[in-house]
Amino acid sequence: MENYRGIIGAPDKVVARDDRDAEWVKNKLALEVFEDTDVLEFERPKTIEEEIIAHWIIENLPKFLEAYGLEAPKLISYSDIRMIDSKKSDHKEISNLIEMGGGGAYIPGTNRVYALSGPENLLRSAHIIAHELVHAHSFSSVETELDESGKNIYTHQRRFGLIIVNKDEEFSNFFMFLNEAITEELTRKFAEKYFPGFFLISEEFKKIQEKVTLQGILRNTPMEQLIDEEFSDQKFYCYPNERGILAFLINDIFNFNQGRFTTHDDVFKLFTRAMLHGELLPLARVIEKTYGKGNFRKIAELTRERQPDFINEVTNFLKRTHKRTTDNSKKEGGPTTE
Ligand SMILES: [Zn+2]
Numbered sequence: 001m002e003n004y005r006g007i008i009g010a011p012d013k014v015v016a017r018d019d020r021d022a023e024w025v026k027n028k029l030a031l032e033v034f035e036d037t038d039v040l041e042f043e044r045p046k047t048i049e050e051e052i053i054a055h056w057i058i059e060n061l062p063k064f065l066e067a068y069g070l071e072a073p074k075l076i077s078y079s080d081i082r083m084i085d086s087k088k089s090d091h092k093e094i095s096n097l098i099e100m101g102g103g104g105a106y107i108p109g110t111n112r113v114y115a116l117s118g119p120e121n122l123l124r125s126a127h128i129i130a131h132e133l134v135h136a137h138s139f140s141s142v143e144t145e146l147d148e149s150g151k152n153i154y155t156h157q158r159r160f161g162l163i164i165v166n167k168d169e170e171f172s173n174f175f176m177f178l179n180e181a182i183t184e185e186l187t188r189k190f191a192e193k194y195f196p197g198f199f200l201i202s203e204e205f206k207k208i209q210e211k212v213t214l215q216g217i218l219r220n221t222p223m224e225q226l227i228d229e230e231f232s233d234q235k236f237y238c239y240p241n242e243r244g245i246l247a248f249l250i251n252d253i254f255n256f257n258q259g260r261f262t263t264h265d266d267v268f269k270l271f272t273r274a275m276l277h278g279e280l281l282p283l284a285r286v287i288e289k290t291y292g293k294g295n296f297r298k299i300a301e302l303t304r305e306r307q308p309d310f311i312n313e314v315t316n317f318l319k320r321t322h323k324r325t326t327d328n329s330k331k332e333g334g335p336t337t338e
Contacts, residue, residue: 008076009033009111012278013141015158025144025155033111042094044085047119049200053126054081056198061133064190069273074137076111081129084116099180102238104128106135108160109142123204126195127236131187135161138183139278161275164300174300177310181242182271188237208236241311245303246271248318249287256290291321 010030016022046054055078062073084094097105098116103124105114113136115128138161145154157165162182164174195205237243250267261267267286274283284296291299302314 006072006075007033007111008074008080008136009109011109011140011142013139014144014155015141016144016153017146021144021153025142025153029109029142029155033109036111040082040084040093042085042088042091043082043114046081046083049122050083050119050125051078053122053198053200054078054129057126057129057133060194061130061190062137064193065134065137065186065276068186068269069276069279070137071277076113076133076136080111081113081115083119083125084114086116086118089116102128102131102180102184104132106132108135108140108157123195123201123208123236126198126201127187127191130190131183131238134183134186134190138162138179138275141278159278162271162280166304171306173305175303176305177239177242177303178246178271178299179275180239181246182268182275184237184239185243185246185268186272242303245311245314245318249299252318252321253286253290257286295321 007030010026010033014022014025014029016025058076058078058081062070084098088094094116097107097114099105103116106112113129113132115125115132117125117128140160141158142155143158145156146152147154156167159165160173160179162175162179166172166174191205192209196202196209250264250271253267253270254261254264270283270286273279287296287299288294298317299314302310302317304310
């Protein structure tokens with residue numbers, strides 16, 4: 001059943017034995033979110049400027065995400081945006097908390113967004129907060145299970161954004177890196193649209209924009225070019241390789257399905273709707289149509305968590321299947337990616 005679309009941390013969907021269990025679980029989880037007020041030992045208070053930025057992003061990000069499939073803003077307080085003291089960044093728990101490719105954290109089932117950034121770097125803080133808030137607005141569903149006595153209900157995360165939780169193998173959630181690519185691509189689009197108009201960060205952002213060379217991620221840039229790019233000038237945006245793979249998928253889908261999509265952004269929206277709204281089926285169908293049967297699952301596996309050398313594996317897989325998509329667009333006289 002659909003429920004609680006509206007609270008950061010509480011699930012959008014609970015899959016349970018019956019509606020009564022689902023209702024009980026949703027209330028319990030929402031209450032836990034509200035009651036959790038712990039302050040971690042490596043947090044620091046936000047500066048006034050950071051308070052303003054947190055407010056501003058909470059106000060503007062959901063409006064932006066609506067065009068990409070978010071139904072309604074979820075409730076979050078600016079006090080749930082927490083800063084991690086960069087002077088304590090060698091604390092052992094921080095490395096477990098902060099996501100590998102970025103400088104922040106959001107864990108489904110909680111109402112906390114963490115950013116590891118110094119007070120002097122407002123632009124970095126804004127970027128991290130925006131990225132983590134995209135995660136926090138992503139679709140979340142949990143599943144209930146009964147213990148052996150049949151009396152106690154346990155819950156576990158079932159889906160989070162595009163991620164499909166792999167219960168059988170710890171730390172191997174499917175689509176993990178594709179989920180990051182979509183999240184950061186949305187963050188980049190949000191930054192490009194909104195940051196130039198926000199007085200606290202606009203000047204700094206303009207300077208960064210001049211340096212950023214990788215602008216064409218969804219603008220027909222071949223994947224090889226993105227992977228081989230010297231990324232030193234554009235460290236501002238994270239997950240460049242993952243976003244390169246996303247760009248490649250989008251190009252292939254656009255070219256193979258001639259006439260179905262007007263722009264590459266239309267294809268991107270299939271990915272964002274799956275992530276923000278939970279609609280997996282339209283994306284699965286178009287990927288199977290483009291790459292062949294069984295390859296939605298294949299891509300899920302190739303982009304899973306803790307997948308060693310996944311960039312090379314996905315690249316090789318996509319290059320092999322890419323031929324099929326370019327053959328199709330040549331046959332139909334459409335543009336190709338080569
Ligand atoms: Zn992330």
